[in-house]
Amino acid sequence: MTNQFGSVWTRAPRRPRTTGLSRDQIVRAAVTLLDKEGLDALSMRKLGSELGAGATSLYWHVANKNELLELALDEIWGLVGEAGSDPAAGLRDLLTTYAHNLRATLLAHPWSATLIGQVPSIGPQAFRVGDRLRRAFAEAGFQGADAYLASGTVTSFVVGQVVPMIAMEHAHGGPVDRETAMRLLEQVSADYPEIRADYRVLVPEGNTLGFDFGLGCVLDGLEARLRAATDAGRAASSASARR
Amino acid sequence: MTNQFGSVWTRAPRRPRTTGLSRDQIVRAAVTLLDKEGLDALSMRKLGSELGAGATSLYWHVANKNELLELALDEIWGLVGEAGSDPAAGLRDLLTTYAHNLRATLLAHPWSATLIGQVPSIGPQAFRVGDRLRRAFAEAGFQGADAYLASGTVTSFVVGQVVPMIAMEHAHGGPVDRETAMRLLEQVSADYPEIRADYRVLVPEGNTLGFDFGLGCVLDGLEARLRAATDAGRAASSASARR
């Protein structure tokens, strides 16, 4: 099979190492470097020398820099914590925990949020997270592919919240504290007094407020879908029972 | 004021040109080049020569490449069409139109979706779009800062849907048709038979399905909030009337 779709996950793996560098080791070093210096600062040369190897040595374990970034991103998906460890917890609690976990994980590794727009999240860890979430929806009563769609809805919202926020931090050169955010927003919203007034209310309340508001809406909407579907299901089964 | 926050939008502008290159001209050329060759292919040198100038000439009009990218991104926000031109249309129609407009605009300029995770969207056009949406929510009855939060919820969902999809296209080197997507997903979901089964149902239905499902949920959730708020408002005012 040709690797028409250019991704690590779509080409045959090389057999594991015997000695020297390993792909795992390279990816771990890359994540460390990314955490320390950010996406712009990662170069094959720097990573190589961090590992005591020539930059070009990496190319035996990895086809190119892009593949390395895909592997590093999947590593971050692997850090998104379990949410459904407590089976007694309801769907809403589980989703709230998941959403905050995902948010916190991406914020802790800001480069990963940027990468989400650059390389596909189709590695094993990304799938593990996605399937865990899908399963939770299925167990809550979402039928067939709706469970998958529902999981995509929650994840999209979180990603859509975090990614632009990371861009702000990137411009600022690090996490933006409340006061700095306020100064920036005052400056930039000069032509929109109503928005500026909103900022004055919202920013002091903390940066989770918009996230929680939106998440609440998303979860309400999903629960409404679930109710509608189970009601319809009951109606259909009682109709067939009547026959 | 020092420009602590490193963004075009936070430093004093230079007075407009008299002759030769202009910032507008540079930004327009950048957008054209980005549309034609993508984010990775944009270089100051290439852009300069496209304009018949030395690469370094650009640095008089723009502090650095990052500023240029901020300007280019804001240009795309400027392309997001009006949704509220028909005042008779309800909130839900308006939001649906907005969401699809934003999605289509980003997909038509894929580099812009990637940029959303790289540079902040705090330019005049981004604010224009945000304020138009906020105003629609306010007119529909969302009180105070809730209108702003509601607008952020919708935009987050759309961004969170489009950004990862762009990453897929980026890996493939262009838009992914249904058949290619199916082949890729079959390959990559090998360990998750339920997800694979969902793909077999969903992919043939077209790529707007997940978007429409999620958007429906988000809008349902927002409408529920609105109902709850107006009910509470009515209850409060009737309570005060009783006094």
Added chain:
DNA sequence: ACCTGAACACCGTTCAAGT
């Protein structure tokens, strides 16, 4: 006020050659 060219300090990647 605006543009240029040379120069600096980097990049990712290929490939023949080594062990």
Added chain:
DNA sequence: ACCTGAACACCGTTCAAGT
């Protein structure tokens, strides 16, 4: 099977110098 070094074709940005 794995690693190296040299080499290629690029980068973004600075800055003295020009008009």
